[in-house]
Amino acid sequence: MVNIQQIKQRFGIIGNSEALNRAIDVAVQVAPTDLSVLITGESGTGKESFPQIIHQHSIRKHGAYVAVNCGAIPEGTIDSELFGHEKGAFTGAYSDRKGYFEEANDGTIFLDEIGELPLATQVRLLRVLETGEFMRVGSSRILKTNVRVVAATNVNLEKAIQEGEFREDLFYRLNSVPIIIPPLRDRVEDIYLLFRKFASDFADRYRMPAVKLDEGAREMLERYRWPGNIRQLKNITEQISIIEKERVLTALNMEKYLPYHSGGNLPAVVGKKENSQGADFSNEREILYKVLFDMKRDMNDLKKLVLEIMQHGNDVSLKGENAEIIQNLYQESGEDLQRAAPLVNQGAMVPYNKTASAPPVNEEHHIEDTEEFVEESLSLEEKEVELIEKALEKHGGRRKNAAKELGISERTLYRKIKEHNIDG
Numbered sequence: 092m093v094n095i096q097q098i099k100q101r102f103g104i105i106g107n108s109e110a111l112n113r114a115i116d117v118a119v120q121v122a123p124t125d126l127s128v129l130i131t132g133e134s135g136t137g138k139e140s141f142p143q144i145i146h147q148h149s150i151r152k153h154g155a156y157v158a159v160n161c162g163a164i165p166e167g168t169i170d171s172e173l174f175g176h177e178k179g180a181f182t183g184a185y186s187d188r189k190g191y192f193e194e195a196n197d198g199t200i201f202l203d204e205i206g207e208l209p210l211a212t213q214v215r216l217l218r219v220l221e222t223g224e225f226m227r228v229g230s231s232r233i234l235k236t237n238v239r240v241v242a243a244t245n246v247n248l249e250k251a252i253q254e255g256e257f258r259e260d261l262f263y264r265l266n267s268v269p270i271i272i273p274p275l276r277d278r279v280e281d282i283y284l285l286f287r288k289f290a291s292d293f294a295d296r297y298r299m300p301a302v303k304l305d306e307g308a309r310e311m312l313e314r315y316r317w318p319g320n321i322r323q324l325k326n327i328t329e330q331i332s333i334i335e336k337e338r339v340l341t342a343l344n345m346e347k348y349l350p351y352h353s354g355g356n357l358p359a360v361v362g363k364k365e366n367s368q369g370a371d372f373s374n375e376r377e378i379l380y381k382v383l384f385d386m387k388r389d390m391n392d393l394k395k396l397v398l399e400i401m402q403h404g405n406d407v408s409l410k411g412e413n414a415e416i417i418q419n420l421y422q423e424s425g426e427d428l429q430r431a432a433p434l435v436n437q438g439a440m441v442p443y444n445k446t447a448s449a450p451p452v453n454e455e456h457h458i459e460d461t462e463e464f465v466e467e468s469l470s471l472e473e474k475e476v477e478l479i480e481k482a483l484e485k486h487g488g489r490r491k492n493a494a495k496e497l498g499i500s501e502r503t504l505y506r507k508i509k510e511h512n513i514d515g
Contacts, residue, residue, distance in 0.1 A: 095112055095115050095116065095119075098115055098119065098144060099115070102140045102143060102144055103140070104137070104140055105281065105284055105285050105288050106278055106280075106281035106284060106285070107280060107281060107284075108273065108277070108278040108280055108281050110271075110273035110277060110278065111272075111273060111278060111281070114141065114270050114271060114272055114273070115141075115144065117268065117270050118141050118144045118145050118148075118270055119144065119148055121145065121268045121270075122144070122145045122146075122147075122148035122149045123148070123149060123150065125239055126267040126268050127220060127239075127240045127241070127242070127264060127265050127266075127267045127268070128142075128145060128240075128241045128242070128265075128267065128268045128269075128270060129205075129242050129243070129244070129248075129262075129265045129266040129267075129268070129269050129270070130142070130241065130242070130243040130244075130269075130270045130272060131243070131244055131245070131248075131269065131270070131271055131272070132243075132245060132271060132272030132273070132274070133245055133272075133274045133320055134245045134319070134320065134322070135275075135319045135320035135321055135322030135323060136272040136273070136274055136275065136320045136321060137272065137320075137321050138203070138243045138245075138272050139158070139201075139203065139243070141241075141243075141270055141272070142156075142158070142199065142201035142241040142243070143156070145199070145239075145241055146198075146199040146201075146239075146241075149199065149239065151197060151198050151199055151239055154195075154196075154197040154198030154199070155194060155195045155196070155197070155198035155199075156195075156198055156199050156201070157191050157194055157195040157198065157199070157200045157201065158200075158201040158203065159172070159173070159191050159200065159201065159202055159203065160203045160204055161202055161203060161204045161205055161207045161208050162203070162204035162207035163204075166209045169208070169209065169212055170211070170212055170215065170228050171184075171188070171190065171228045172190060172191060173190050173191050173192060173212065173215070173216070174190040174192055174193075174215060174225045174226065174227055174228060175187070175188050175189045175190030175192075175193055175227040175228070176188050176190075176227050176228035176229050176230075177227050177228070177229040177230040178229075179229065180227070180228045180229020180230070181228070181229065184228075184229065187227075190225075190227065192219060192225060192236045192238055193234065193236060195236070195238045196236050196237055196238060197237050197238070198238060198239070199238070199239045199240075199241060200238050200239070200240055200241070201241045201242075201243070202216075202240065202241070202242045202243070203242075203243050204243070204244060204245070204246075205242040205243065205244045205248075205265065206244040206245075206246030206248055206251055206256075206257060207246075208257075210256075210257075210258065213257065213258045213261050214258070216261060217258065217260060217261045217264060219236065219238075219240075220240060220261075220264045220265070221264065223235050223236055223237060223238075224236075240265070242265050248262050249262070274317070274320055275317040275320040275321055275324065276315075276316045276317050279313050282312055282313050282317070282324065283304075283309055283312065283313065285321060285324055285325075286304070286312060286324065286328055287301075289324065289325050289328035289329070290302050290303070290328055290331075290332060293328060293329050293332040293333075294332065297332065297333065299332070300338045301332075301338070302328075302331050302332050302335060302338055302339075302340060303338060303339050303340070304339070304340050304345070305339055305340065305341050305342075307341055307342030307345075308340045308341055308342050308344065308345040310342070311342050311345050311346065311349065312345060312349075315349050327348045327349070330348060331344075331345075331348060475507070475511070476511045476513060478497060479493070479497065479504065479507060479508065479511070479513055480513060482494075482496045482497050483513070490504055490505065490508075
């Protein structure tokens with residue numbers, strides 16, 4: 092039985108989270124086989140350590156280990172890099188050259204950022220995986236290789252398949268054994284351990300005392316979502332080690348180094364241990380914030396719309412959804428509905444004539460009155476029911492005509508009838 096703690100020490104892996112231990116255990120279990128392995132995880136999670144674990148615990152450990160970053164090689168030369176080329180195959184090919192698959196024969200090749208491979212190269216790779224055969228660029232001679240392929244990506248390959256950017260057959264061939272590396276936000280118990288290790292390393296490098304965190308700073312560190320994962324944590328620890336004069340950081344000091352660029356980087360709601368319920372709650376909270384901000388914006392837009400109508404009269408025309416909103420707003424009384432009638436005509440563009448039937452407006456106080464009226468009317472769900480019932484009654488229960496009258500689709504009307512339990 093392989094000791095996971097010894098593997099962590101050998102390959103410089105820090106952490107005790109269950110998901111991380113599971114990934115290491117799978118890597119060790121699959122190592123003695125020749126199955127292809129696909130390692131997935133966000134950028135900065137440390138995926139590059141796992142191919143080495145697999146190689147060192149396999150029967151190929153005395154063979155070559157070749158790591159290739161597929162995203163760093165230009166599309167025009169990647170076939171030559173992977174499979175080699177013959178002299179004269181293209182401009183600049185002054186001699187024969189072996190590719191990585193020849194160099195890694197009887198060993199392991201690690202293809203990082205596999206999702207960046209061009210489609211033509213994916214076809215060549217699939218042939219190597221299935222038959223062990225390939226041809227150099229500019230040659231018709233078939234060569235054989237005995238190589239173990241480990242691939243890694245931070246791209247959602249299933250989505251890439253749907254978008255036609257990655258071959259489905261290649262995905263299933265690579266994904267014989269999947270290894271999922273958890274993001275740092277799902278390893279909350281490991282964040283402080285990593286910080287201490289990085290702080291100690293930088294203290295030795297720059298010959299200064301290691302930085303430490305008080306309780307508030309540590310809590311802030313663990314609540315942050317870390318979009319850049321371990322790489323981001325390491326960079327921030329180095330910044331703090333160099334810039335901060337005080338060696339014990341408070342939450343106020345820490346806040347300067349944790350950027351909150353968008354809603355996606357809001358602090359995660361976690362305690363000492365993260366769980367799936369906590370993550371779900373965090374996502375729901377962010378969605379709720381967005382809904383509330385959207386509602387506030389819609390309310391402000393509606394206030395401006397009504398104010399503009401009352402101020403400019405004939406210069407303002409309404410159609411579509413704006414007309415429907417105004418119709419709903421003026422349902423407080425029969426008189427108000429009569430005032431709103433010129434505004435709405437089956438979604439057509441009709442100017443509002445404020446001199447025809449609208450009562451005079453006190454210019455000094457009309458803004459406050461408008462805001463009060465809008466706020467009072469928007470929350471009445473029964474107004475929608477009332478409009479639907481009136482439309483159905485007007486057209487003798489014919490839903491198609493009623494939907495046209497209301498300016499909505501027949502399908503939407505049917506759904507609202509069921510939703511509000513309306514007879515019709």
